[in-house]
Amino acid sequence: MKKIMLASVAALSLSTAAQAQAQTLCMYDPIGAQGAAYALAKDYALAAKQWGAKIELKAYTDERVAAEDFKAGQCDGVGITGLRGRQYNAYVGSIDSIGAVPSYDHLRTVLQVLASPASEKSMVVGQYEVVGIFPLGAAYVFVRDRAINSIEKAAGKKIAVLDFDKSQARMVQQLGAQPVASDITNFTTKFNNGQVDIVVAPGIAFKPFEMYKGLGTKGAIYRFPLVQLTGNLIxxxxxxxxxxxxKSRKYILTQLDTAQRTIKQAEDGIAEKYWLDLTAEDKAKYTLMMTEARVQMTKEGFYDKKMLNLLKKVRCKFDAAAAECANNVE
Structure with missing residues (x-):
């Protein structure tokens, strides 16, 4: 009896020790520990104490390394972009599909759905769980020459694409342009020094990556979002x-307004002279092109069909008269 009691006490001690162990959250922020994402992560770590976690943060300026360290078990959790997070959860990773989320209001609705208990099962895939999804801002087309002001004029141009996201290269090829493999650490550098003619980036990248250098006096930013970029906590x-x-997903949802203010501040900080408004005709062309690309890339397995169906439902909630709401193309 005494041995059984001692064994029980030992087991309880081990369990308590395991609970007391700190969890390492590896956080990608291009600016490092001084960046906005890392600052939000510090607030998150404080909140997580209430849920029984003791989170220690580790800053990464190279997203690829953060993802690899997480996969290797050196991190208990990781904060990365949804594009990179797609490898852990294709459903959540498909929020960032081209043209599928037209505005920040659409995105807010999507994130509310995904933070609800009804979506809980979809957040877990194998040994991984998405415990937070947050906005990083709309991604816009940056061109070094504002004469490239239409789809047709993009043909033959060099466009930076993230090497780990094959859907980007496919999209560029459909435009008749030349994809140039890049990663998050150098895609803006290639734009700034003229190695590529076009890059797609969010407004929050403009100042820290000094993208005004690439725009120079002739460049422009299309005022037309191609995709709503998100970040994942996994x-x-x-x-x-x-x-x-x-508990984590519920908390992250309460931080949407803070994230949105950061995004708006960054976009408002871009001088008006850089923005280029597209014609209604070109906007219609882009929308059709993006729809066709989503359908094709879903068939080829780049995007998760279940998520694409959810995103269509959200679009039709905002605009029930849209042509797509009356067909079964997507």
Whole structure:
């Protein structure tokens, strides 16, 4: 009896010790520990104490390394872009599909749905769980020469694409342009020094990556969002207290307004002279092109069909008269 009691006490001690262990959250921020994303992560770590977690943050300026360290088990959780997070959860990673989320209001609705208990099962894939999705801003087309003001004029031009996201290269090829493999650490540098003619980036990248250098006096930014970029918080749930994911997603949802203010401030900080308004005809062309690309890339397995169906429902909630709401193309 005494041995059984001692064994029980030992087991309880081990369990308590495991709970007391800190969880490492590897956070990607291009600016590092001084960046806005890392600052939000510090607030998140404080909130997580209430859910029984003791999070230690580790800043990464190279997203690829952060993702690899997480996959290798050196991080218990990771904060990365949705594009990079797609490898862990294709459903959540497909929010960032081209043209599928037209505005920030659309995105807010999508994130509210995904933070609800009804979506809980979709957040877990294998040994990974998405415990937070947050906006990074709309991605816009940056051109070094504003004469490239239409789809047709993009033909033959060099466009930077992220090497780990094959859907980008496919899209560029459909335009008749030349994809140039890049990564998050150098795609804006290639634009700034003239190695590529075109790049797609969010407004929050403009100042820290000095993209005004690439725009110079002739460049422009299309005032037409191609995609709503998101960030993902992903964990190994077995290393966190039970129920952590649901509490985390609920908390992240309360931070939407803060994230949105940061995005708006960055976009408002871009001088008006850089923005280029497209004609209604070109906007219609872009919208059709993006729809066709989504359909094709979903068939080829780049995007998750279930997520694309959800995003269409959200678009039709905002505009029930849209042509797509009356067909089954997507």
């Amino acid at each position: 964990i190994r749930p077995d290393r966190f207290p039970a129920g952590f994911g649901a």
